[in-house]
Amino acid sequence: MNFKLFEINKTAITLSSVLMFLVVIAVFAVTSRLLQRVLRAQIFSRLRIDEGIQYTLIRISHYVIMVIGAVVAFQFIGIDLTGLAIIVGFLSVGIGFGLQNITSNFVAGLILLFERPIKVGDRVMVGDQEGDVVEIKMRSTTIRTLNNIAVIVPNSEFVSSRLENWSYGDQKLRVDIDVGVSYGSDLETVMHSLREVAAEHPEVLKNPAPDVLHRGFGDSAWNMRLRVWLEHPRRHPEVHSDINCAIVRKFQQRGVEIPFPQRDLHVRSPLPAGTEFPRSA
Incomplete structure (x- = not known):
């Protein structure tokens, strides 16, 4: 021994x-x-x-x-x-052997814990994936996506890269629902119906109040947008789906048509047989 x-x-x-x-x-x-x-x-x-x-x-x-x-x-x-000299000596040796990434991730982890740009429970976007922060470790942070997949992200990426945190500060989230209505629809009926759909959903906030925008004229429809606010971002996919279904039902009750893309095709009659075309000199 x-x-x-x-x-x-x-x-x-x-x-x-x-x-x-x-x-x-x-x-x-x-x-x-x-x-x-x-x-x-x-x-x-x-x-x-x-x-x-x-x-x-x-x-x-x-x-x-x-x-x-x-x-x-x-x-x-x-x-x-x-003595700090020995500690610094150990760190320099570690960095010299290729631990730069580990050291930077560790320091970034401390920054995340103290500055708290993200915290456990936040809804964030990692690339094109949406998920919740479930754990912040020394080297990496674990994100649980909506499909229950764990994404391990090095801490340095949160410090050095652009980060979308839907829960930072004010957790209220605005959800935009786009829908097209035919040109033959009554515009006031359309806007009133969309406001009713928002008011009838229990998870849509009253303040800020929902609003409806006419965003422009499409090839075969008016482009409308319903904007609603939610208390927390976690439920926005379900609320978005609920409102889409409610819009379809409400428009069917009110006789409002949601058109599909249309094209007008003009067919010209063929020229009579034996028609001669003038020749150029």
């Missing part, structure tokens, strides 16, 4: 010291988990703290405890890490 494996800073590292190092790290890891349970059960539940803030505080406390555990473990086996 006392067989020397190698030396660090003129300190002999034996098998027993390695085992003791792992035991100390394990004790601090268990302590971190217990603290997380106490925070969730005893403190956060009473103070009614926002879910995103809870997650940030828990992750920060975990990082602090594990850093303290690492320092204690190194000192326990005789390695003094109180």
Whole structure:
């Protein structure tokens, strides 16, 4: 057990010291988990703290405890890490061996936890995929898409790239529903019907009030847009579908036609047989 494996800073590292190092790290890891349970059960539940803030505080406390555990473990086996020079030396060696991406993702993870451009529970767009933030780790963030697919995104992408967060600040979301109506329809009936559809849906907010826009003249229809506001972005696909179905039913009741694309075809009569065309000189 006392067989020397190698030396660090003129300190002999034996098998027993390695085992003791792992035991100390394990004790601090268990302590971190217990603290997380106490925070969730005893403190956060009473103070009614926002879910995103809870997650940030828990992750920060975990990082602090594990850093303290690492320092204690190194000192326990005789390695003094109180000097910043040694820590910087370890980081520079790691970066030199190709850990630039890991380091940048770790720093970006800290930025996400402190600045909180995203937090657990937010509805975000990752590329062309929509999903909810379920976990922010040291290196990456997990997004759960609407199809229940987990997308693992490196933290550095959230810091250095454009990010769409539908839940940041004010969570209200505007949903635009486009529909075309035939030119023979009564315009006032169309606008009144669309407003009724919005007013009848229980998840559409009264304030801001829904509104209807005439967006222009298409090839075979007036292009109308119904704009409604929702309290939270998570339900917008279902609400969009509900309103589309309600528009179809309402237009059928009111005799409003939703046209399909049409083209007028003019057929000219053929010239009589024997018709001669003048020849050019």
